[in-house]
Amino acid sequence: MRLQIAGVALAIGLSFSAATQAGAVSGSMLGNTCAGCHGINGASAAETMPIIGGQGKGYLETAMKNYRDGSRASTIMGRIAKGYNDEQISAMSAFFAKQPWVSAAQPTDAKLAKQGEKLYAKSCKMCHANNGTKAAEDGPPRLAGQWTTSLRLYLDCVNDAKCANKHPMREQLFGKASKADIDALLQFFASKK
Amino acid sequence: MTNSNRRNFIKSVSGVSLAAAMGMGISLRAGAAVKAKIVVVGGGYGGVIAAKYLKMAEPGLEVVLIEQNKRYVSCPLSNEVLAGLGNIEHLTFGYEGLARRGITVVHDTVEAIDPQARKVMISGGKSFDYDRVIVSPGVDFKWGAIKGYDEEASQTIPHAWKAGPQTTLLANQIKDMKDGGVVIITVPDNPFRCPPGPYERAALIAHYLKQNKPRSKIILLDAKDKFSKQGLFLQGWTQHYGDIISESSKEKYGSMIEWVPASKGGEIDAINAATRTAMSVVGKEFKADVLNVIPPQHAGKIAHTTGLVNPKGWCPVDFKTFESTMHKNVHVIGDACVGGAMPKSGYAANSQAKVAVAAIIASLRGVDPDEPAYLNACYSLITPEHGISVTAIYQVKDGQLVEVPNSGGVSPIDVSPAFRKIEVAHAKSWLKNITTEMFG
Numbered sequence: 001m002r003l004q005i006a007g008v009a010l011a012i013g014l015s016f017s018a019a020t021q022a023g024a025v026s027g028s029m030l031g032n033t034c035a036g037c038h039g040i041n042g043a044s045a046a047e048t049m050p051i052i053g054g055q056g057k058g059y060l061e062t063a064m065k066n067y068r069d070g071s072r073a074s075t076i077m078g079r080i081a082k083g084y085n086d087e088q089i090s091a092m093s094a095f096f097a098k099q100p101w102v103s104a105a106q107p108t109d110a111k112l113a114k115q116g117e118k119l120y121a122k123s124c125k126m127c128h129a130n131n132g133t134k135a136a137e138d139g140p141p142r143l144a145g146q147w148t149t150s151l152r153l154y155l156d157c158v159n160d161a162k163c164a165n166k167h168p169m170r171e172q173l174f175g176k177a178s179k180a181d182i183d184a185l186l187q188f189f190a191s192k193k
Numbered sequence: 194m195t196n197s198n199r200r201n202f203i204k205s206v207s208g209v210s211l212a213a214a215m216g217m218g219i220s221l222r223a224g225a226a227v228k229a230k231i232v233v234v235g236g237g238y239g240g241v242i243a244a245k246y247l248k249m250a251e252p253g254l255e256v257v258l259i260e261q262n263k264r265y266v267s268c269p270l271s272n273e274v275l276a277g278l279g280n281i282e283h284l285t286f287g288y289e290g291l292a293r294r295g296i297t298v299v300h301d302t303v304e305a306i307d308p309q310a311r312k313v314m315i316s317g318g319k320s321f322d323y324d325r326v327i328v329s330p331g332v333d334f335k336w337g338a339i340k341g342y343d344e345e346a347s348q349t350i351p352h353a354w355k356a357g358p359q360t361t362l363l364a365n366q367i368k369d370m371k372d373g374g375v376v377i378i379t380v381p382d383n384p385f386r387c388p389p390g391p392y393e394r395a396a397l398i399a400h401y402l403k404q405n406k407p408r409s410k411i412i413l414l415d416a417k418d419k420f421s422k423q424g425l426f427l428q429g430w431t432q433h434y435g436d437i438i439s440e441s442s443k444e445k446y447g448s449m450i451e452w453v454p455a456s457k458g459g460e461i462d463a464i465n466a467a468t469r470t471a472m473s474v475v476g477k478e479f480k481a482d483v484l485n486v487i488p489p490q491h492a493g494k495i496a497h498t499t500g501l502v503n504p505k506g507w508c509p510v511d512f513k514t515f516e517s518t519m520h521k522n523v524h525v526i527g528d529a530c531v532g533g534a535m536p537k538s539g540y541a542a543n544s545q546a547k548v549a550v551a552a553i554i555a556s557l558r559g560v561d562p563d564e565p566a567y568l569n570a571c572y573s574l575i576t577p578e579h580g581i582s583v584t585a586i587y588q589v590k591d592g593q594l595v596e597v598p599n600s601g602g603v604s605p606i607d608v609s610p611a612f613r614k615i616e617v618a619h620a621k622s623w624l625k626n627i628t629t630e631m632f633g
């Protein structure tokens with residue numbers, strides 16, 4: 001084979017992508033299979049598919065495990081998550097967690113966003129910090145710059161008594177929130193990139 | 194260590210093409226940048242992803258993509274066009290994005306591949322040397338397998354199983370058909386491109402006819418006795434097209450879609466293009482106003498001329514690398530390969546491309562390839578508000594490509610109309626993301 005090798009082979013174990021034991025699949029290998037729906041490195045370009053690149057590892061891992069055991073509602077992720085063991089879920093979550101977050105290219109309504117800011121400060125800020133831009137390592141997900149259509153699908157479900165989604169503020173907040181409030185909150189998150 | 198610290202740490206210890214290798218998902222066990230020449234034959238769902246991921250993993254690689262057409266027309270969602278719901282323009286993509294990434298895009302037909310000399314020949318005697326070639330030519334039709342159906346006949350009796358002018362031809366014939374006409378779709382035996390496709394097609398044509406020509410009928414003549422997502426299709430057909438009633442006269446026309454399985458004489462072996470008649474193997478004749486023949490298929494022609502096919506006309510491969518078992522340094526992905534449990538779908542071709550790329554990169558770097566991962570997902574529409582899906586995750590077991598047990602499957606049968614509607618939205622998002630992944 002006519003190939004030239006530049007640089008030196010590194011003997012360090014790069015645990016984030018290299019498979020660590022026989023039969024184990026690397027996070028990048030696993031994560032690349034998701035790209036047809038979630039975009040390259042999880043940077044979804046389509047409004048119903050959530051951006052997952054740059055989200056916190058713990059959140060991603062919890063989401064996958066909740067999908068797998070049915071404690072998070074889904075149309076298709078429940079079926080997909082059943083295909084992976086804990087180790088694989090950990091590997092793919094680590095892979096997506098280290099990708100840069102790429103905010104959705106979507107229009108925002110500045111006036112609504114302003115109204116949403118107040119609601120955010122009152123009810124969401126304590127968990128979804130930094131205007132919703134924080135992707136906690138093992139806590140609430142980043143909301144700023146996420147596709148509003150995708151967030152709305154999650155929240156519509158939270159509002160439905162039969163829904164499996166376990167948002168910590170399900171009863172306190174979303175049971176009472178009006179559609180106008182949700183619209184305003186989503187515009188606020190869309191305006192923060 | 195925080196994410197960004199970890200990133201800096203890694204960068205500082207290695208210092209070689211890490212930015213590229215990290216984000217792009219080809220695992221980096223040895224930090225060596227490699228140089229080699231890879232030719233990709235066919236710029237569809239498989240080939241485009243292969244070319245792009247090769248270049249993303251190793252910007253120093255010379256990647257040549259050879260595709261005969263200037264523009265690619267996506268088969269996925271082309272059934273919508275038949276129902277007047279979509280525009281073929283929105284399914285048409287150019288290769289400029291790939292060229293911008295430093296991939297050499299050549300628009301020409303590959304006439305031959307010489308695995309010994311490691312050369313790919315295009316028309317006019319020009320050739321390209323390669324270290325590895327990835328072949329993703331899709332399917333070709335077994336012209337003549339159905340008597341009376343050849344390439345010429347397809348000019349009036351469309352297959353519409355490669356999207357483009359054929360899709361438009363079939364759409365126009367349906368538009369021009371009289372109310373009360375019969376549309377016949379003939380379906381081949383497995384394996385063939387897009388197993389749920391014919392049944393989605395029947396549903397979406399029915400959607401159009403129900404609004405515009407409610408007396409019309411659709412007959413599926415099938416060479417099989419069961420089919421993909423069958424329970425969900427039968428449910429959807431019955432729900433939306435099972436009981437057609439004229440809006441003006443309230444006359445009842447009954448069920449619009451009739452499926453004739455092989456055991457009921459649905460398998461056909463001849464057609465008469467002039468009279469638009471399909472003849473079944475048991476001697477029954479079916480007269481159509483619009484006849485859509487989905488012919489039996491095999492791997493694209495170049496796979497045959499290169500000697501990559503088995504007696505059934507598909508390319509056997511090592512599932513961990515998609516390297517041909519017939520010729521070294523030739524990888525076959527997508528519809529053309531023997532895909533084990535994976536169906537012949539765009540998503541499968543995409544997934545296989547990444548496995549092949551990872552194996553090639555690992556081999557160029559002189560390291561063991563990662564354990565591969567594979568996924569497939571296919572959405573189908575029954576109406577513009579009723580979508581269904583199937584998905585699966587695969588693994589190699591004893592050399593076979595099989596589904597991971599107790600995973601994947603089809604959409605639940607007992608869900609609300611709202612759920613079905615959300616799946617339509619996801620189907621459209623899927624197309625947007627997978628084509629952005631390819632051409633963006």
Ligand SMILES: Cc1cc2nc3c(=O)[nH]c(=O)nc-3n(C[C@H](O)[C@H](O)[C@H](O)COP(=O)(O)OP(=O)(O)OC[C@H]3O[C@@H](n4cnc5c(N)ncnc54)[C@H](O)[C@@H]3O)c2cc1C
Pocket residue numbers: 234235236237238239240259260261262265267268269270271272301302303304329330331332353354355356386387390493494495526527528529537538539540541542570571572573
């Ligand atoms: C109606 C319909 C609906 C479908 N819906 C879905 C869906 O919803 N989801 C899904 O995942 N899949 C779907 N599919 C299946 C999907 O289209 C195929 O599985 C996919 O295109 C396979 O990719 P490929 O790379 O193997 O082949 P292709 O995408 O067909 O690409 C092959 C390319 O190679 C080129 N080529 C061939 N030979 C040569 C040569 N000698 N020289 C140069 N170029 C050459 C061709 O021009 C073509 O562009 C559908 C198919 C149909 C027909």
